[in-house]
Amino acid sequence: MTDDPGLTREGPSRPGTLERAFLEVLWSRDAPTSAREVQADCAERKLAYATVRTVLERLVRKGLVTRTRDGRSWSYQAAGRREEFVAELMMQALQLTTDRDAALAYFARSVTPDEADTLRGALDDSGSASSSGIGGNSGSGGGDGGRRSGGGGRRL
Template sequence: MSPRRAHGSLEASVLQLLWAQDAPQTGRQIRDALAEDGDPLASTTVLTVLARLEKKGLVERDPASKAYQPTRADPARTADSMTEVLGRSSDRSAVLQRFTGALGADDLQVLRAALSGAGMSGTGVDRAEA
């Protein structure tokens, strides 16, 4: 018997694969790509995962082509885009202050946790300011 995979890891693999593609992918294309990466799966397994992702609102299926695409951007690409835009400014401090000023309480809490986890203490970044 093969070892069980971690909960949610197959969904994460499918999303990663879809984010890496330039065009929507069919269930068969996704199954074939996973098999190339050493994860051979039955078509029904892949379609079940895609149906679950669709119910969660993470992918959408085009009824005509039966191809799937993610409904949200890849977090890594989004972060890269944010870094690129920030790099275009001559006043990074003003951009960051305006950006954080527009965030809601939940997003600010996530940002505080990220800064804390990134070892930002002692770098002049005051937790109350973040």
């Protein structure tokens, strides 16, 4: 594994600035991307090719990037969508508190009205999706799927 304290699937820390820049490059492309292409997209940073490869390999070890053989070199792709990555960061941030309810309430009060509407819609959708095992609870007072529910069906 690695001694790097950056984001891993198990850890709460965030990727470094360079790792985030590389993820942005990979998310902006619809196809596997070579290290040379990542280097070109980050040309303003004047990075050595070896540095680009090292950072990409670190992202692969962290599970944030996948790689496939492309002739004698590798091509890289983000392992998931940007939205999934951000949601995972948010969930990891919630793990940092002993009072998830308070953190969620504070977050809910800090979003814009449009963002609150988006959250309401997602909660409504997760209620209907709970029968298929996708997040949320059914609203019938049933279990919380192994998660700490805190308030059950609290609405924003």
